[in-house]
Amino acid sequence: MTDIAISHLDELEAESIHIMREVAAEFERPVLLFSGGKDSAVMLRIAEKAFWPARIPFPLMHVDTGHNFDEVIDYRDRRAAELGVDLVVASVQASIDSGRVTEDKGPKATRNRLQSVTLLDAIEEHGFDSVFGGGRRDEDKARAKERVYSFRDEFGQWDPKNQRPELWSLYNGRHKQGEHIRVFPISNWTEMDVWQYIARESVELPSIYYAHRRQVLRRDGMLIALTDFVTPLPDEEVEELLVRFRTVGDATCTGAVESPAATPDEVIVEVAASRITERGATRADDKFADAAMEDRKKEGYF
Amino acid sequence: MELLRFATAGSVDDGKSTLIGRLLLDSKQIFEDQLVAVERTSRDKGFDYTNLALLTDGLRAEREQGITIDVAYRYFATPTRKFIIADTPGHVQYTRNMVTGASTADLALILIDARKGVVEQSRRHSVIASLLQVRHLVLCVNKMDLVDYEQSVFDRITSEFSEWAGKLDITDLAFIPVSALHGDNVTQHSPNLTWYGGPTLLHHLEHLYIGSDRNLIDARFPVQWVVRPMSDKWHDYRGYAGKVAGGIFRPGDEVLVLPSGLISTISSIDLYGGSVHEAMPPNSVTIRLADDIDISRGDMLCRPQNAPTVTQELDAMICWFNEKPLQEKGKYALKHTTRSVRAMVRDLHYCLDVNTLHRDETTGTLMMNDMGRVSLRVTAPLFVDEYRRNRTTGSFILIDEGTNETVGAGMILGTGD
Numbered sequence: 001m002t003d004i005a006i007s008h009l010d011e012l013e014a015e016s017i018h019i020m021r022e023v024a025a026e027f028e029r030p031v032l033l034f035s036g037g038k039d040s041a042v043m044l045r046i047a048e049k050a051f052w053p054a055r056i057p058f059p060l061m062h063v064d065t066g067h068n069f070d071e072v073i074d075y076r077d078r079r080a081a082e083l084g085v086d087l088v089v090a091s092v093q094a095s096i097d098s099g100r101v102t103e104d105k106g107p108k109a110t111r112n113r114l115q116s117v118t119l120l121d122a123i124e125e126h127g128f129d130s131v132f133g134g135g136r137r138d139e140d141k142a143r144a145k146e147r148v149y150s151f152r153d154e155f156g157q158w159d160p161k162n163q164r165p166e167l168w169s170l171y172n173g174r175h176k177q178g179e180h181i182r183v184f185p186i187s188n189w190t191e192m193d194v195w196q197y198i199a200r201e202s203v204e205l206p207s208i209y210y211a212h213r214r215q216v217l218r219r220d221g222m223l224i225a226l227t228d229f230v231t232p233l234p235d236e237e238v239e240e241l242l243v244r245f246r247t248v249g250d251a252t253c254t255g256a257v258e259s260p261a262a263t264p265d266e267v268i269v270e271v272a273a274s275r276i277t278e279r280g281a282t283r284a285d286d287k288f289a290d291a292a293m294e295d296r297k298k299e300g301y302f
Numbered sequence: 303m304e305l306l307r308f309a310t311a312g313s314v315d316d317g318k319s320t321l322i323g324r325l326l327l328d329s330k331q332i333f334e335d336q337l338v339a340v341e342r343t344s345r346d347k348g349f350d351y352t353n354l355a356l357l358t359d360g361l362r363a364e365r366e367q368g369i370t371i372d373v374a375y376r377y378f379a380t381p382t383r384k385f386i387i388a389d390t391p392g393h394v395q396y397t398r399n400m401v402t403g404a405s406t407a408d409l410a411l412i413l414i415d416a417r418k419g420v421v422e423q424s425r426r427h428s429v430i431a432s433l434l435q436v437r438h439l440v441l442c443v444n445k446m447d448l449v450d451y452e453q454s455v456f457d458r459i460t461s462e463f464s465e466w467a468g469k470l471d472i473t474d475l476a477f478i479p480v481s482a483l484h485g486d487n488v489t490q491h492s493p494n495l496t497w498y499g500g501p502t503l504l505h506h507l508e509h510l511y512i513g514s515d516r517n518l519i520d521a522r523f524p525v526q527w528v529v530r531p532m533s534d535k536w537h538d539y540r541g542y543a544g545k546v547a548g549g550i551f552r553p554g555d556e557v558l559v560l561p562s563g564l565i566s567t568i569s570s571i572d573l574y575g576g577s578v579h580e581a582m583p584p585n586s587v588t589i590r591l592a593d594d595i596d597i598s599r600g601d602m603l604c605r606p607q608n609a610p611t612v613t614q615e616l617d618a619m620i621c622w623f624n625e626k627p628l629q630e631k632g633k634y635a636l637k638h639t640t641r642s643v644r645a646m647v648r649d650l651h652y653c654l655d656v657n658t659l660h661r662d663e664t665t666g667t668l669m670m671n672d673m674g675r676v677s678l679r680v681t682a683p684l685f686v687d688e689y690r691r692n693r694t695t696g697s698f699i700l701i702d703e704g705t706n707e708t709v710g711a712g713m714i715l716g717t718g719d
Contacts, residue, residue, distance in 0.1 A: 054531035
């Protein structure tokens with residue numbers, strides 16, 4: 001009996017595996033950006049599948065703002081060790097210390113935007129010619145127009161008006177010395193697909209993705225975790241709530257949502273009923289301007 | 303849940319962005335924060351309604367100029383299907399985007415302004431959909447509210463378009479009257495269109511049969527990567543990783559390996575942690591063979607009695623994307639399945655006018671957004687099928703060796719002799 005119907009997750013997974021194998025075959029030095037977030041966790045599972053039973057044939061890299069959740073860092077290090085792959089940590093703190101970037105001042109300052117410089121420096125230092133990112137086109141209007149293979153010039157810049165046409169499943173990875181390609185293998189996945197896949201494949205995530213009690217404060221309409229890097233302003237009240245995170249990034253600008261969802265299936269129910277996008281709900285950095293993401297991407301952001 | 307990929311095309315102002323905004327909104331894919339942002343921008347720009355087109359115009363330049371300049375991908379799902387929309391701009395100079403969007407689409411949705419009827423762009427888009435072998439075509443006659451929901455207007459447009467479509471290679475054609483602005487017939491039946499007995503647009507997209515669109519006959523497996531763990535546990539493991547491009551592969555099947563011509567048997571089809579009993583499009587798997595044969599990236603597994611054509615001569619329809627025109631005798635890098643070769647343009651037979659289907663045989667070049675038929679010679683054999691038969695083994699891209707830009711896309715018509 002032939003099972004003709006192919007589920008959307010199978011089709012998305014097969015497409016992502018194909019992309020990863022193309023990159024492994026055609027580039028000298030790929031690297032996979034692994035933040036410990038759910039999208040990078042899914043990417044990592046796809047990489048495992050693409051090359052099984054061999055090891056993943058490229059290292060992982062984390063651009064570390066220094067403002068981390070401990071659970072995420074533990075998870076990151078453990079996964080890399082379990083898979084036996086190298087982990088490169090590119091430190092934003094080091095970029096600040098060396099004067100490559102200047103940190104914003106004030107209680108609401110975030111290092112999210114500084115990551116671009118650290119990332120580009122690390123790409124250059126290690127000679128990476130292709131960089132897997134977990135970006136999805138459903139996240140943002142600018143991302144919706146980005147290719148799976150996204151060409152970056154020698155300054156790491158994205159030129160949205162001059163992208164290579166991308167047809168069928170034929171990807172053009174040709175580039176010159178100093179240029180590189182950002183590759184987005186899960187471009188066509190939505191937040192819902194990611195969660196359905198996590199549930200189906202039992203992909204482990206950092207515990208902060210599920211409901212837990214945490215001290216938070218309300219800032220700009222979001223719940224920001226009280227950490228060593230966040231100081232409450234005089235009018236901000238700290239409360240302990242049952243929360244989970246929908247994305248994981250710099251602890252100073254990643255918001256939590258109130259939620260009792262403790263399993264992937266419970267999260268799926270919440271995602272299905274959600275009326276606010278994941279970035280809108282939980283990323284202060286995208287609220288600057290209508291074109292915030294486009295501007296950051298041009299500078300070399302993920 | 304099945305996945306349906308569709309491409310949309312339309313002229314400036316025929317309401318394509320509004321239609322997509324409507325589909326997303328009515329299927330509850332638009333979140334409150336997105337809608338609030340769009341309502342705010344609509345007010346700022348002085349519209350007296352919420353301009354749903356603003357939901358999809360992503361890049362700053364697009365918002366400034368009020369047009370869409372690049373292919374954008376959108377996602378929505380209903381309880382029956384997940385949809386990926388390749389939203390492509392309609393202007394003349396962006397034909398390349400329509401070709402890009404159509405290359406992966408199961409269905410093309412073409413919009414026609416009910417007041418204007420079938421125009422040059424509608425014809426061009428249908429020709430491109432046909433050339434790219436998009437199996438299903440839906441013609442949405444939009445802005446029915448502006449023609450008082452008149453059935454005669456709709457009937458005139460459908461008959462005119464049907465006559466034109468007869469010249470094309472289109473197997474499934476549907477017509478749906480809608481008003482994207484008011485939501486008539488997009489996701490819900492409209493009381494204004496009681497004379498129309500067909501499905502709403504969403505219902506059509508949800509229930510269209512796409513099960514037989516895949517080629518499950520001609521077994522084709524381009525090898526992407528050789529899996530050799532070289533670990534203690536998997537000491538002798540040697541598998542060929544790839545994405546099935548056609549047919550069904552099962553353990554025990556006899557396979558022919560190209561280009562070596564050797565024959566072996568599939569011993570196992572592996573996928574992460576175990577093996578599967580079969581693989582077909584679009585599966586990505588790893589195939590192991592019973593015999594120790596030297597196989598590498600760019601090789602292809604097929605069947606001894608059903609193999610693609612092995613050739614260095616291609617006859618193809620090319621769509622040109624670059625400001626620097628295609629030149630007769632020009633040389634380019636060519637990527638086909640997992641093989642990269644060099645190609646020389648031996649002959650440019652004609653340039654196709656995609657508005658009239660007229661063939662201009664006097665031209666010596668293809669300009670940006672032109673389509674034309676060429677003969678190519680490549681530096682090493684390719685394993686090809688006609689594009690009509692297989693979109694994966696029948697397609698290739700051309701790359702400028704100096705700039706590395708993707709300058710053209712080709713659909714194989716035959717093996718030019």
